[in-house]
Amino acid sequence: MKTALLFTVLVLSATTGQAADSCRPGAKSVVQDLKSLCQELDKKNETHCQIKTPAKAEKVPEITYGLLSASGKMKGLFEKLNTIQQAFLKESGGCPGGCSKVNSPVVEIKTEPTGTVADPACPAVYSVLQVSATEASKFGVRQTDKFFQKAFRLVGDEKACQEKASTFAQETLMGKNEFGSFLEDHKCKSPCSYASVIRMKTEKLSKAECAVVLELSVQCGPPKKDREWKTNASLTKAFRCEVAP
Structure with a gap:
């Protein structure tokens, strides 16, 4: 956070008596006073820019598909989500005066089979897969309680970043990358099936980076x-307010 006001301190002169006074126990120098004032202003500015209104989620209609229609249906889904996202990214309201808005839309996509059958070789209900710290490091992911986490940063717009992340997620779920193959071979063997949640939080870093x-x-x-x-699927219109530079 940046302090809203910029202070320039000019120390012109000090008498011997004044210098002695400033050195007495408990005394504060002008620089210390201004530093404390800046810190207090930072706290007040940050509090002023805090938002308490919960982010709103916009859902898209549920889709059902088989192997042959999966590609087309998912493409259409992502196009709808991107349309919602682009409209949200252009919104500028919602922050107190003197604060700038930083939009961070969150896309969430939940997928599961339309129906299942019992099998003693598989869990009776869906349970979250987890990997060891060594396995996570090998495949470049971070393990949290319920999610595998991976960060992407590249030159391009928000859509390009989301395509990069969604490609990794889908290739993992289809076993088309090393991480996905590992999960299929060691964590959830056939005939067991997957259910999944893909969540992507996107932010524009500059005109060229996302x-x-x-x-x-x-x-x-x-x-x-x-x-x-x-x-x-849904897109949560999350944002934060920062002290204006």
């Missing part, structure tokens, strides 16, 4: 009844 934090929850459960899935 960043996204991907959180991927992979859950292992009973086999699919049919080769069909359903997906629910």
Whole structure:
């Protein structure tokens, strides 16, 4: 956070008596006083710019698809989410005066089979997969309680960042990258099936750069009844207010 006011201190002169006074126990120098004042202003400015209104989530209609229609349906879903996101990124209101708005939209996509069947080789209900610290390091992810986390930063707009993150997530779920193959071979073997949550928090760093934090929850459960899935998605219009530079 930046202090709203910039102080320039000019020390012109000091008498011997004044210098002695400033050195007495408990006495404060002018510089110390101004430093304390700056810190107090920082706290007040940060408090002034805090927002207490919860972020609103906008949902898109649920989609159901099979293997053949999956690509087209997911493409259409991401296009809808991107339309909502681009409109939100242009919004500027919502922050107190003297504060600047930083939009950080959060996309969440939940997918699961439309139906399952029991199998003794698989969990009866979906449970979150976890990896060891060594395994997480090997595949470049971070393990939290319920999610695998991976950060992306690149030259491009918010859409480019989200495409990078969503590609990693989908390739993992389809076993098309090293991490996905490892999960299939060691954590959730066939005929067990996946349910998943993809969460992406995106932020524009500059005109040329964007960043996204991907959180991927992979859950292992009973086999699919049919080769069909359903997906629910939403975009949460999250933002924060910062002290204007």
